[in-house]
Amino acid sequence: MKILTASQIREADAYTIENEPITSTDLMERAATRLAEWVTENYSPKTKIACCCGTGNNGGDGLALARMLNEQQYDASVFIIHPDKGGSDDFRKNLQRLDGSTVPVYDVNSETDLPDWDGFDVVADAIFGSGLTRSVEGLYASAIQSINASDATVLSVDMPSGVFADQSSHGDAIVRADYTLTFQVPKLALLLPENAPYTGSWQLLDIGLSEEFIKNAPSDHFLLTFDTAQTILRRRDKFAHKGDFGRALIISGSYGKMGAAVLCGTAAMRSGLGLLTMCVPACGYSIIQTSLPESMAVTDESDECITTCPELKGMDAVGIGPGLGTAQETLYALMETLRIYDKPVVLDADALNLIASHHEIKEVLPKFSVLTPHPKEFERLAGTWENDFERLEKQKELARELHCIIVLKGAHTSVALPDGTVYFNTSGNPGMATAGSGDVLTGIITGLMAQQYDPEDAALLGVYVHGLAGDMAVLDLTEISMVSGDIVDYLPMAFGEILYE
Numbered sequence: 001m002k003i004l005t006a007s008q009i010r011e012a013d014a015y016t017i018e019n020e021p022i023t024s025t026d027l028m029e030r031a032a033t034r035l036a037e038w039v040t041e042n043y044s045p046k047t048k049i050a051c052c053c054g055t056g057n058n059g060g061d062g063l064a065l066a067r068m069l070n071e072q073q074y075d076a077s078v079f080i081i082h083p084d085k086g087g088s089d090d091f092r093k094n095l096q097r098l099d100g101s102t103v104p105v106y107d108v109n110s111e112t113d114l115p116d117w118d119g120f121d122v123v124a125d126a127i128f129g130s131g132l133t134r135s136v137e138g139l140y141a142s143a144i145q146s147i148n149a150s151d152a153t154v155l156s157v158d159m160p161s162g163v164f165a166d167q168s169s170h171g172d173a174i175v176r177a178d179y180t181l182t183f184q185v186p187k188l189a190l191l192l193p194e195n196a197p198y199t200g201s202w203q204l205l206d207i208g209l210s211e212e213f214i215k216n217a218p219s220d221h222f223l224l225t226f227d228t229a230q231t232i233l234r235r236r237d238k239f240a241h242k243g244d245f246g247r248a249l250i251i252s253g254s255y256g257k258m259g260a261a262v263l264c265g266t267a268a269m270r271s272g273l274g275l276l277t278m279c280v281p282a283c284g285y286s287i288i289q290t291s292l293p294e295s296m297a298v299t300d301e302s303d304e305c306i307t308t309c310p311e312l313k314g315m316d317a318v319g320i321g322p323g324l325g326t327a328q329e330t331l332y333a334l335m336e337t338l339r340i341y342d343k344p345v346v347l348d349a350d351a352l353n354l355i356a357s358h359h360e361i362k363e364v365l366p367k368f369s370v371l372t373p374h375p376k377e378f379e380r381l382a383g384t385w386e387n388d389f390e391r392l393e394k395q396k397e398l399a400r401e402l403h404c405i406i407v408l409k410g411a412h413t414s415v416a417l418p419d420g421t422v423y424f425n426t427s428g429n430p431g432m433a434t435a436g437s438g439d440v441l442t443g444i445i446t447g448l449m450a451q452q453y454d455p456e457d458a459a460l461l462g463v464y465v466h467g468l469a470g471d472m473a474v475l476d477l478t479e480i481s482m483v484s485g486d487i488v489d490y491l492p493m494a495f496g497e498i499l500y501e
Helices: 006-019 024-042 057-071 089-097 138-148 193-199 211-216 226-232 258-270 282-291 328-340 350-357 359-364 375-382 388-402 437-450 455-481 484-489 491-500
Strands: 048-053 075-081 105-108 122-126 153-157 179-183 201-205 221-224 247-251 275-280 296-299 317-320 405-408 414-416 422-425
Touching: 006 024, 006 211, 024 057, 024 089, 024 179, 024 201, 048 057, 057 075, 057 089, 057 122, 057 153, 075 138, 122 138, 193 388, 221 226, 221 455, 226 455, 226 491, 247 258, 247 437, 258 275, 258 282, 258 437, 258 484, 258 491, 275 282, 282 296, 317 328, 317 437, 328 350, 328 359, 350 359, 350 375, 375 388, 375 405, 388 405, 388 414, 388 422, 405 455, 414 455, 422 455, 437 455, 437 484, 455 484, 455 491, 484 491
Parallel strands: 048 075, 048 122, 075 105, 122 153, 153 179, 179 201, 221 422, 247 275, 247 317, 275 296
Antiparallel strands: 405 414, 414 422
């Protein structure tokens, strides 16, 4: 699914109006109908609702919502900020449609006109929407701050007022929504961590904008969805054998960090890998043989860390990093491995930390390798940023510079490809923010690459199924009690859901 800019969404509106054809007022009516359906599905008619409206089209959506809820016997009131501004044509038409209804309409011309929002169960924020490009001031800011200070549930129409769709938001007046109901396609701002305090739980409402326009609209940003995963995951042939599903080598572990190696290797096997070899320091031999009997084990001459490049011949994929440590000897082993192995590799954890502190490694990094940093590891690789939009640009730049795939982990994990395309994941939950979760992801992607998935598809499918397994685990275990091993345990269910749904 594409992510479009605010400008493109306005163009989609205009294209739909011209080519469906449909009037702009009727398109607004369609949007308000979707809003009203969501409200009636989630709240009873006993709910007292205030629609706080600006005088643009977002405000028109709020007026239409109040009218529709009133027709279904909801107690809905309207508060219009600065009614003297006249408003857009569709706003005025929807205001006229309230004439003769029982919806109370209140003009808010000063701070003294602002109501006590605590007298309402829900406040629908329909002040600005997705078109805002400057900080909110004056009476609008006062209205937003008063909404935020209330105990009412806040529902934002399309976008929380004060949040910019395509750039970093600033200022103190930004609605803190509990729910954001955004129209047709997601906005980039909804996917970045800095806006999490404002967007709450967001959902898409299909308002029937032109599919043709959306299909042809250029975009570098996409959602990674269940449908995407289904198009990538392959079914097995009846007569397949283990040799058909690849051989992988995972170089990981050091003294005191063998758990990361176990998690990574187990996840690789659960991803469908045919044959796995674990390269670990001598101290990890018994641990791997006991914890992961499905794998073969080769040990380094050192008891505490990896110091030499293992045998790479015949390996379809190599994953490096979980629990590796950053000893000087390990640096030499990493450099030698990358010089010899001529295929893309998967790099995580201490392998990334070594790259960050020894930039010469970048010169021997195979193209289309998959790097999976968490935000702090990414900062070491790419430098600091002022906001998440800048961080996203740095992620794209690093992917282009290294000609690699950069998987930046977190809520809505983003996968940046060398061509500048970025996918934002839709699976996963906060219960996955636990030690070892990234090691599991490294194992999954390595296992998929060994099965001849190209690095792009392995990264996208790996990220999605990793999150999906977490979503399945959380239903039984809660976000509080999940550990990374639980993600591995639920991988079979996640793959099954994608295969057989």
